[in-house]
Amino acid sequence: MNLQLTEEQELVIAMVRRFVREEILPLELALDPDAEELAPEDNARLIEKTKAMGLYGLDIPPEFGGPDIDLVTRTLIAVEMAQHRGGLYVPCYGTFGGAGLAQLFEATEEQKERYLFPTLRGEKKGFFGLSEPSGGSDPARAIQTKAVQDGDDWIINGGKLWISGADKAQYGLVFARTANDKGRDGVTCFIVDTDTPGFSVRRVVHTLRSARYATELSFEDMRVPASNILGQLNKGFAIANDRLTKQRIPYAAGCIGVAIKAQEMALEYVPQRETFGAPLSSRQSIQWMLVDNEIDIKQSLWLTLEAAAKAQRGESFRKEAAMAKLVATEAGGRVVDRCMQMFGGLGVAKDLPFERWFREMRIRRIGEGPSEVQRHVIARELLGSSLR
C-alpha cells in the first residue's frame, strides 16, 4: 500500500482543515459545550460553502449526484472533519451532508422515487432500525420483531431500541423476522413511513452523549405494503451486515480525528505549563504519554486506511474494517484519557473539549458492534465461518 498522499489528497485535506478552523471552530465557541446543531442560518450558509468546495454529499455515489471521491480520500477527509469539539458524532455539524441510508441506492425505482431522491434533496430523513431490547450485536438471532403477511401487506409487531433519529424521520428501515426457523435467512428489511398507524417513538434514551439521544420504537399492528420490502424477502440480514461493515471505516476515522486534535492540543500545552520550575514537556512521564498517543494514532490511521483501500479495490475488507474499528475506538479512548491527565483539572472541565470526547469516545467501544464482537469477527475471518 502506498502511504504517500497524492497532491490532490493533500489539497483536499488542506481545504477541509481550513474549513474546520475558519468556519466551525469560531461558531463552536458560542455553542453549548454539548451542542449538536448549528443555528439554521449558519447551517445553510456552511452547506453552500461545502457545495462550492465540491465536497457536499461525500458518500453519495457520483451517478446520484455525489462528488466522485475515492474511499481512501473520503476517509482522510473524515479524519479532518472530526477535529473539533462536536467532531466525533457530528463532524462539521453535518454541513458536508450525508448519503442518508445508503441501502436505498439498491432500492427499486419506485422506492428510490419515494424515499431515496427526497432524502438526497434534503426533504426526507430516514432511520436505521435494527437493534432491539433483546440485543444489537447478534441481530440474526436477536430480532424478535415479527412481520406476518396479510394479502398484499405485511403486519409488523414489535419494537426497536437504540435507534437514532427516528423522532425526526419520515421513514425508516425496519428489520423484522419473516420466517421463524431460518435464523439470519428469516429477516426482511421493510421501508416504513413513520406516519403509519401503529408506529410510535415511545421515549428518548439518555446516554453519556448529552445532546444526541437514541429512541425506543414500538410497532403495533403496523401495516406495510409488500412493495416496501427493500431487497428480497428473508434476505434483510445481508443488507444489515453490509451496512455494519461499511460503517466501521468512517466510525474509526472519527475517533482518529479527535485523537489527532487532542494530541495537537497537548503538544501545544505541555511546553507552556510549568510544574516545580520546569515545563511539563520536560517530564518523562508526559513525554511517554505523548509517544504512546502518537503510536496509537498512527496504528489506527494505517489500519483504517488499509481497510478503506481494500474496500476501494472491491476486495473483501471485513477483517480489516473490524480491526480498524476495534483499534481506533480503543486507541482514541486512551489518547483522550492521557490528554485529560496532562491538562489536569482543565482536562475534566467543560471549558475544554476533552470531557465531551471522553464520554463520547467511551460509547465508540460499544456502538456499531462492541470491541468483543469485532474480535469475534476477526477470529471468524481467521478460523473460518464454522466459528459461531
Added chain:
Amino acid sequence: MSTRLNKEWLSAQTAVSQLSGNLGVFQLADESKRIIFVGYAGGKSRFGLKGEVSEALQRTSGAAFARWEVNTAYMSRYKELLMIHLHDYGQLPEANQPSPGESVPGEIATLGQLRPAG
C-alpha cells in the same frame, strides 16, 4: 426516571433560595401552573441552575413557579421535555417560541416528535 418532569412546583422566591449551581433542566409556570418555559443550565452557564432559573424568572413575563431536575445529560433532557410539550399541547411553551425575526436555536429548529409512553 419519569419521561415528564413531575417534581413539585415551587414559588419563584422559594426556588431561587433552594437552587444550586448544578447542570440540569427546568420549567417555569404561570400562576395557574401552566408551563410557559423550558430551559436548561448547560456547560456555559456561569452559576448553573441557580443562575439560569433566576435569570429566566426575571425575563419571563408571568413566571410564578419553577421546578427543576439536576441532570448532566441536560441537552437531550431539554429536547425531550420540549418534544413532550409539543406532543401534549401541539406547540412549544410560549416563552420558548421565537419572536418574529429572532434566530431559532439549532436544538429547537431540529426537534423531533415523540409519543411518550408515560
